Amino acid sequence: MKKTIPQFVVFSIILVSCRYDFNWLGSLWSPQDEYRAEDYARLTKRTGDDFRILMFTDTHLNAYYDSFDALENSFRMMGDAIHNENPDLLVLAGDNVGNFINSHWAWQLITFLDSFGIPYALIMGNHDGDFIKMQDTNQQHIITEIFSRGAHSLFKNGPDNLSGTGNYGLHIVNGSGGIIYALILLDSNRDYIRQDQVEWYKWYVRGVSKASGGPVNSLLFFHIPLPEIEDIKREMEQNNYIDDDGRSAAEAFGESPLEQTRNTGLFAAVQGLGSTTHLFFGHDHLNALKYNYQGVYFVYGLKTGYCGYHDSDRLGATLITLSGDAAGAVTVDARHRYLK
Numbered sequence: 336m337k338k339t340i341p342q343f344v345v346f347s348i349i350l351v352s353c354r355y356d357f358n359w360l361g362s363l364w365s366p367q368d369e370y371r372a373e374d375y376a377r378l379t380k381r382t383g384d385d386f387r388i389l390m391f392t393d394t395h396l397n398a399y400y401d402s403f404d405a406l407e408n409s410f411r412m413m414g415d416a417i418h419n420e421n422p423d424l425l426v427l428a429g430d431n432v433g434n435f436i437n438s439h440w441a442w443q444l445i446t447f448l449d450s451f452g453i454p455y456a457l458i459m460g461n462h463d464g465d466f467i468k469m470q471d472t473n474q475q476h477i478i479t480e481i482f483s484r485g486a487h488s489l490f491k492n493g494p495d496n497l498s499g500t501g502n503y504g505l506h507i508v509n510g511s512g513g514i515i516y517a518l519i520l521l522d523s524n525r526d527y528i529r530q531d532q533v534e535w536y537k538w539y540v541r542g543v544s545k546a547s548g549g550p551v552n553s554l555l556f557f558h559i560p561l562p563e564i565e566d567i568k569r570e571m572e573q574n575n576y577i578d579d580d581g582r583s584a585a586e587a588f589g590e591s592p593l594e595q596t597r598n599t600g601l602f603a604a605v606q607g608l609g610s611t612t613h614l615f616f617g618h619d620h621l622n623a624l625k626y627n628y629q630g631v632y633f634v635y636g637l638k639t640g641y642c643g644y645h646d647s648d649r650l651g652a653t654l655i656t657l658s659g660d661a662a663g664a665v666t667v668d669a670r671h672r673y674l675k
C-alpha cells in the first residue's frame with residue numbers, strides 16, 4: 336500500500352516554515368490583542384541617577400547633495416554631543432539619511448552609532464526611503480532592514496499590518512523592573528500619521544498602564560509636526576507668548592511649519608489618555624521650540640549636522656533628562672544643545 340503524508344502535516348510544516356524560518360507572515364496586530372510588556376525593549380534608570388536621552392534629527396547624511404566636509408562635520412557634531420552628554424539612549428528622529436543611495440549612508444550611520452556602545456532608536460522621516468531623490472518602496476525596505484541590524488539598535492518594524500514602518504515602544508524601568516516611563520515611536524510616513532497608528536498608540540498606552548497597575552507617563556516621537564503646530568504658532572503670535580526657552584514666535588519659527596497634511600486625532604488621543612507629557616519631532620530644519628500647549632509639551636528638536644538646508648547658528652541636539660525623586664516621581668526636562 337502506498338504511504339502518503341497527510342495533508343494537514345504538509346500544511347503545518349509550510350505554516351511553521353513561513354512563520355519562523357522566513358517570517359513571511361510577519362507580525363500582525365489587532366486591537367483585541369493582549370499587550371505584553373516583554374515584547375518591548377527595556378532600559379534601566381538606576382535610582383538616584385538621571386536617565387539621559389540625546390535626540391538628533393534631520394541629519395540627512397550623504398555626500399552627494401552636500402560636500403564631504405558637511406558629512407564629516409555632521410559626524411563630528413554627533414560624536415561631540417555624545418561625548419559631552421554621556422547619554423543612556425540616542426533617538427534619531429527621522430530624515431536620518433538622504434537623499435542619494437540612502438542604503439550606503441544608513442550603513443555608515445549605524446556603524447558610527449554602534450561604535451559608541453549606546454542603545455539607539457531610529458524613526459523614519461519622509462526622506463529616509465528616498466533613492467536618487469525619488470520615493471522608493473524597495474529602498475525603504477532596505478533602510479528599515481539596515482536600521483534593525485545595528486548591534487545596539489532598538490529599531491523595530493512594528494506590526495506589519497499597521498501603516499508606516501517603525502511603530503514601536505520602549506520601556507524605561509526602575510531597578511525593580513517597574514515601568515517608570517514609556518517611549519513611543521511612530522512613523523509619520525511621508526505626510527501624516529494614519530488612523531490605525533493612532534489606534535495602536537491608544538492600545539499601547541492602555542496596555543502599559545494596565546500591566547503596570549496604574550497610569551504610566553510617556554514620551555512620543557515622530558518626524559513631521561502635528562497640525563496643531565499651526566495653532567501654537569498663531570497663539571504665540573497673537574498673544575506675544577514666548578516659549579519655555581524665551582523665544583518669540585518669530586524666533587522659534589525660522590520657517591513656516593510643514594505639518595502633517597491631515598489631522599487623524601493623535602493629539603486628541605494624547606489629551607484623552609493623559610499619559611504623554613512631551614511630543615518630540617523635527618522635519619522643519621530652521622525651527623526650534625519648547626512650548627506647553629494645552630498641558631502637553633511640543634518640542635521641535637534642533638536640526639543636527641550640516642547636510643541638508645540649515646541655519647548654521649541653529650544646529651545641535653536635544654537633551655531629554657528623566658530625573659526621579661525619592662518618592663519615585665519622574666520629571667522630564669528637554670533642552671536644546673546648540674553645537675557647531
Ligand SMILES: [Fe+2]
Nearest residue numbers: 393430618643
Ligand atoms: Fe529633513
